[in-house]
Amino acid sequence: MAERHGLSIAILLAGLAVTALPSHAQSLSNGEQFAPTRPPVSVRYGSAHSQIMNFWRASGRTPAPLVLIIEDGGWPTRQTVSAYKLAATLADSGIAVAAMGTRPRRPVGVRTIVADVNNILQFLASQAERRGIRTDQFAIIGVGSGGAPAALMATEPGWTDGTALAFENLRALILIDAAGLDPELTLRTARPDRRLKILEALGETEEKRTANSAIGHLATPNVPDALLLLSEERRNRRGGTDFSALLNEHGVITEVREMPRTDTSNNRGIFGNPLNPATRGLIEYLAQRLGK
Template sequence: MTRLATTTLSLIGALVLAAAPPAFAQAAKAPPTALSYGSDAAQQLDFWRATGKTPAPLVLFVHGGGWKRGDKDSATGRYKVEHYTGEGYAFASVNYRLVPAATVEQQAQDVADALAALLKRADALGIARGKVVLMGHSAGAHLVALVGTDPRYLQKAGLSYADVRGVIPIDGAAYDIPSQMADAGRMMAKTYQQAFGTDPARQRALSPTAQAAAPNAPAFLLLHVQRDDGVRQAEDLEAALRKAGTPVERQGFPGRGLPGHMQINREMGNPDYAATGVVDRWLARAFS
């Protein structure tokens, strides 16, 4: 498959996930607690308490959708809430403001602000301070990786990397924005230009790979399927994190193009899906 075809499928996958029908929504046993973390209608999140002992570590999930679409209700996947709360973790799924009404910088700040809002209520919600992992898929993978490599977003929210144990980007393909834009076809070029503009300095500032010099979040787990651009971008981010001395693991899983991109998010948390066990073991170490 050519880079152009693979990149086009990357966007299509993000858009399909963003428009996923309610059947993909979580079938949680208990309804979530809905919280606002800002004045904009999009600055909302859903929170589920851990099953069992509290205070509990927190997994915060950020949806994909090409930075311009997506929703916490349709893009979280079927299994995550029940699985991670059942593992003894609190779980939150975050909405953020979307391009073009907001900038990617504001989206990354929304992720940090959502975490700050949760930690401000940590005692009431049963969250263990200092035990947080950021997880995101597709465009959400880019956003959590950016927050995990550029400390300014957490600092502006009154937090630091001491508040985070790790970051799990899932099948992102935009960790090095200039490189990805250079490979983009016409369909992707418009989306990337809308999100990241034409200024090389801004594109670099929004590239986790370019921001990966220390300090970074304490640890990373990079997950991907077998999409050429996704593999290449994950490998380059891994190399940049290793160069900075940041602990990082990278795991690839079967799946190509749109179906693979969808599957790794949709099946995460399914005990029968291989990536679930990888994440479970990594979380157990990160939260120990």
């Protein structure tokens, strides 16, 4: 290929529907008010009726670095409260955030998600000045089943061919209770009713499944840093820990952190809230990688 471009877009934690992160509004207690959630603006990034994303403009000085959130297999069926809180918190911290909008549930392959993110990147790059974003500092956050396409994008330089973004501008990869990183392990541990959907998303043959996973591209230049968050409520951590080991073997500095069990009784227990320790740690991690 000629010069290969890649992604480096922010990966935000938005897909909480398939993870242990909270997915519903919480009641107030202990006299603490939950931080207000700043709503995003809906932006159409393509001609298709469903090509609408949520965008949070960064507060403070712009242009700002960008984080792309991939959750729930790409297009979530609904936006979660915690995802909105995290996006708003990042935006308040001076980081712009983009996340795919909701769509009806339907089987979709990893490559389809990646192609759609390519459209998002092209659109955002064309409106960088208007949206107040930089085109040279990005990060990707993959949540739950959104971890598979996020990891693929962070390890295959060619996926952003045709965009104005270069792969070396990708500053960080963050995976939260990611699923589908190892296709064969995913198939072996999947319930029978899930196997058909997994095969449709990742491929009918082992060769196709490898090509649709980050594992198949680890020999190429890839993101220099990665952060994996594993919640206490996550039962099967093998995929995340194995993937971390593979990244380390290929020179990707990988940090694994455990997330405390969600406590909905106060602000500090709700992921996405600025008072939450895990959220603060994530913001600090991004700030270091994005040079803020």
